[in-house]
Amino acid sequence: MSKHEEIREQQDDFNDGLTAAELESLHPADxxxxxxxxxIIDQVKFIKQLPIRDAAKSIAEMEDHDQKILIQNLNHGLAARIVEEMAPDDATDLLEDLDEEHRQALLRRVPEEERAELKTLLTFDPDTAGGVMNTEVVILDQDLAPDEAIGQIREQVEDKEVPYYAYLTDRKERLVGVVSLRDLLLAKRGVPLREMVKDQNLITVGYNVDKEEVAHLIAHYNLLALPVVDFGNRLLGVVTVDDVIDIIHEEASEDMQTMVGAGANETTDSPVTFSVKKRIPWLILNVVNSAIAAYVVHLFDATIAAMALLAALMQIVSNQAGNTGQQALAVMIRQLAMEKFDRKKAWFAVLREIKIGVINSALISSMVLAVIFIATGDIMLAGCMAGALIIDMLIGALAGASIPLILKEIGRDPAQASSIFLTTITDSIGFFSFLGLATLFIL
Structure with missing residues (x-):
């Protein structure tokens, strides 16, 4: 039996009662x-049977919407103990989703030291390094010897997340270096830690840097964690690789949804009214864009009336160009999501998509020309179809590659409803080019 089958069986049998040992044996993600x-009633029962630490780890793994609903249905005392037990970054994410009154009610029940830390973290923009960083880090004085450092790590590690690195600071709490646990274990006795990092190329990120840029840096330098500092180079926390996985997953989901005009943070559990508010403006815009394409077709009523076959064939042109544009669009958005924006490199990528469009349009138009000529015996109709395909597929490739860059240049999300704009362009140009060529050369 697979792990997922076991989980489903546990869900089905929950009302019969899982033992505490069975509950505690589950991985937090499971x-x-x-x-x-x-x-929700059984969710509350489940959480009440778990030790606080296990409950905190399990809730931290839940989807944001489910997490919020569950915390709202727990009594404030239990919810506050769970928040206290969570890693600070996970607790902050949870508290940000709650309304102000509920948030304050929980914070009042959290011990003063943890409360002050959480309030500080809540001041950071959630889309920045400060908003996703974890403050549970191992900090060591740069003047310590390796053996002393290892002793301090043993004392600190129980209250920290997995200590990939230890962070060295001076007397003013400024970050001066980073050492891995492996380096500490292999270090020579008696050599101060500062000697281990004196030639180090220290990689840090400011607390106000966008979280996508943080993810790029960690991926680029193959780091397990990236220190976050303030303007005085004082260490504030770290962003770990597991946070980056969440960031990349979240951004990919947002891009996919915003491409078609859905809400970036919308889920199947979002309230209906929330989804309607997010989607309706883009649907209205789509109506306007569709009206433009319809008007282009209307301009050639006489042409279509004279040759009804054109009405069927023109859809092939717009669909083919739309698919060409979507391919270029997907590649460009992925590129912008994976790498730091480089204007020159980005526009070279547009040129690359145009070259691909030239080759693909030549191949497809040749195939279509042959098929239509064989089927109808009308070389002029086949030629108009092939010419329109070349024009519209090239426009589709250019538009698909350019729209994300244009949106980026004007400070908007490159994925935001880009497919809607692309469809308008390829439909309008496709209908106009095909029907226009047919008007000139056939009728």
């Missing part, structure tokens, strides 16, 4: 999946 498959 426990989160089990919780999400239950109704």
């Amino acid at each position: 426990a989160a999946e089990t919780i999400e498959g239950l109704d």
Whole structure:
């Protein structure tokens, strides 16, 4: 039996009662999946049976919407203990989703030291390095010897996340270097830690840097964690590789949804009114854009009336160009998401898509020309179809590659409803080119 089958069986049998040992044996991610498959009453029962630490880890693995609903249905005392036990970055993410009154009610029940830390983290923009960083880091004085440092790590590590690195600071709490645990274990006895990092090329990120840029840096330098500093180079926390996985997953989901005009943070659990508000402006815009394409067709009413076959064939032109544009669009958005924006390199990528469009349009138009000529015996109709395909597929490739860059240049999300704009362009140009050529050379 697979792990997912076991989880489903646990969900089905939950009302019969899982033992505490069975609950505690689940990995937090599996426990989160089990919780999400239950109704809210059983979710509360489940959490109450778990030790606070296990409950905190399981809730941290849940989807944001499910997490919020569950916390709202727990009594404030239990919810506050769970928040206290969570990693600071996970607790901050949870608190940000709650309304102000509920957030403050929980914070009042959290011990003063943890409360002050969470309030500080809540001041950072959630889309920046400060908003996703974890403050549970191992900090060592640069003047320590390796053996002393290892002793301090043993004392600190229980209250920290996985200590990939130890961070060295001076007396003014400024970050001066980073050492891995492996380096510490292999270091020579008696040599101060500062000697281990004196020639180090220290890589840090400011707390106000966009989280996507943070993800790019960690991926580029193959880091397990990236230190976050303030303007005085004082260490504030770290962004770890597991946070980056979440960032990349979140951004990919947002891009996919915003391409078609859905809300960036919309899920199947979002309230209907929320989804309607996010989608309706783009649907209205799509109506306007479709009206433009319809008007282009209307301009050639006489042409279509004289040769009804044109009405069927013109859809092939617009669909083919639309698919060509979507391919270029997807590649360009992925490129912008994976790498730091480089204006010169980006526009060279547009030229590349045009070259691909030239080759593909030549191949497709040749094939279509042959098929239509064989089927109808009308070389002029086949030629008009082939010519329109070449024109519209080239326009599709150019538009698909350019729209994300134009949106980026004007400060908008490159993926935002880009497919809607692309469809308008390829439909309008496709109909106009095909029907226009047919008017000139056939009728």
